[in-house]
Amino acid sequence: MTAPLVLHGIGPVLLATSLVWKAGLAPGGRWGLGLGSLQALALSVGLAGFSGAMARLAVPALSGREWLWETPIAVAVAVWALRTSEVGRLREVPGPRGWALAVGILLAACLAVSLGAAVLAIAQHLSFYAHGTGADSYGIWNLKARFLYRGGVRVWRLFDPLIMHSHPRYPLLLPGLVSRLWSALGHETTLVPRGLALAFFGLVPSLLVATLAALRGWIIGCLAGLGLLCLPFFVENAWTQGADLPFSLFAVAALGCLALAMEDPRGGRGALVLAGVFAGLAAWTKQEGLVLVLASLGGVALGSRPVLRLGIKRAAFVLAGSLPLLAALFWVEAAYVKYRPEYMHGGGGLLAEKALSLERHGQIWAAALRFVSGPRQWPALTLLALVALAGLAARRGASPAQRPLLAALGVVAAGYYAAYLATPYPLAWQLSTSVDRLFIQYWPSLVLLAFIGVPRDE
C-alpha cells in the first residue's frame, strides 16, 4: 500500500514545493518554513485532485496511473525552479517581547484549545456520519468520485444529464482527489473523504495564521485564527464533506498570495503567479471559482497604482498562473458536457427581465440581512467589523495589500449578486440553501482582509 501512496504523492508534492520555492515561499526563503510548507501542502492537495480528475478524463484507459506522466513533469519543474530561483527576504516581523510575548503565548494556547475542540467535534461527526451530513457529499462529490474511480472507459457517464441532481457540470477537483486516494489505497473507503474533510479544515486556519504571522506577527496571526473560529458554521461545514470549505482554502491561499506579493518590496511576481494557480484550483473545486479568478485579476489591477502600468502587469502574472487550469476546465466542458449551461435557459431577454426585477433585488438584500443578523453569525461579524475599524482608525502602516483584497472581495460580492439575480432556479430556494455556504467560501478571506489592516506593532 505504501508504494502506490508514494507514487501518487511524489508528483504533486514535488511540483507544489518547486512552485512555492520559485515564488519565494520556500523553507529558508523569503517567507519562512511555516508559511512555505503550508502553501506547498495546500498546493499539493489541489494539484493532486486536479491531476487525478484530468488524467481519468483525458486517458480513461490509464485511470489511477496519473503518476506516469506527472512525475517527469514535476522533476522537470523542480530542476527549473532550483536553477532559476532567487533568494530574497521579506521585511522580517520582529517577534513579541516582554508582556507581548506573554499575550502571544496566551493567544496561542487559546487557539490550540479552540482548534482542538473543533477538530474533536468534526472527528466525532465524521465517525458517526460517514457519508457527511448534507446531500451534496454523497449526492454530488463522492458520487462523482465513484464514477471517476470505477468508470474507466465509461467515465463519460459521470456527465450524463440523467443524473442531473449531481450537477454533471460541476468541476472535479475534490472527486479527483478522493478517487485518486482510493486508487492509491486500492479500494473505496469512506475514510478518504472523511480524512480529507478534516485535512481541509485543518489547513484553512493554519494557512491563515501563517500568512498573517508572516505579515503582521504571531499575535495578529493567532487572533485571526481565533476570529475565524468565532463563526460556528464554519466549523460545522467541515463535517458535511462538501466542497465549500476546500474552496475557502484555495480562496484564502490565492488572496493571501496577493497580499504577500503586494507587501513584497521586490514585486512578488512569483506570489502573483501562485495566486493565479490557487484561484484556478478554486475554479476546479466549484464553479464559483471562476468569479475568484476574475476577482483576483480585478483586485490586483484595481488595487495597484497606477492601474494601467502596474495593475495590468501584475494581473498578467495572476492570469499566467490560472490560465493552464482554466484551459483544462474549458477542455472538460467542451469534451464532455453536452448540454447548455443552466444560466442560459430563457436567453438574454429573460436575464434582462430578472436583472430589472425589484422583487428579486429585494429578496437578495433581505436574505443577506437576515443572514448577517442571525443569532449565530452576528457576534463573529461584529468582532470582525471592529477589527476592520481598528485597522482604519490606526491609519499608520496602512497595508498595500488592503486595497487589492478589498477590490477582489468586492468583485466576488458583485459576481455572486449577479448570479443570484440570474439564477434559473427558484430564487427563494436558492437563497435559503446557499447564502451560508457562499459566506463560508470567503469567511477566511474576510478575516484576512480585516486583520491585514492592523499595523504590525499593535
Next chain:
Amino acid sequence: MGSGRWRRAAYGLLAGAIALQGVATSLSIGNAARRLPRELGDGFVDYASWMDIEFAPAAHHLGDRGYVEYVSDVPYASMWADQARSARFTLIQYAIAPTILGHIPLPADEPQRQFLLADFPDAAALDAYLEANPCEVRWRRGGRALLRRR
C-alpha cells in the same frame, strides 16, 4: 500618550473578546458533539454495501426480485427537500429512478438495465453478491431505505 494608552486598552479588549468568542464557539460545538446521536441503528450493514447496490440496474433488479418495496406515492421533490432524510437519498434516488421516475427519457442505445454505471454487470452477478452477502433491502414509507443482515 494618553490616547495611545486608551487605544491599546481598546485593542486589548477587542483581542480578549475575539479570543473568548473563538474558544467559546469551539467548545460549545465540541460539547454538542458529545451528545451526537448515531445515525444508523443496529443491524445495518456497513455503508460500503449500501454503495454497492446504489446504482440503478442493481436496484431495478432488486425491485424485480421483491427485495425493494417501492412506495410510489412518495414524491421525489419532497425527498430532495428533506435534509433530515437525506442520508438515504442516493440509494433511494437510484432505487426509484427506473420505476417511479420512469418518465426520465433514457438514451435509445442504453437499455434500462444498463442505466448508469453498475458494479454488477448483470443479474447473475448481483445474485452472486447477494448469495455471498445475505441481506434484505426494504424501502419504507418516509423514504427510509434499510439494508439489514438476514
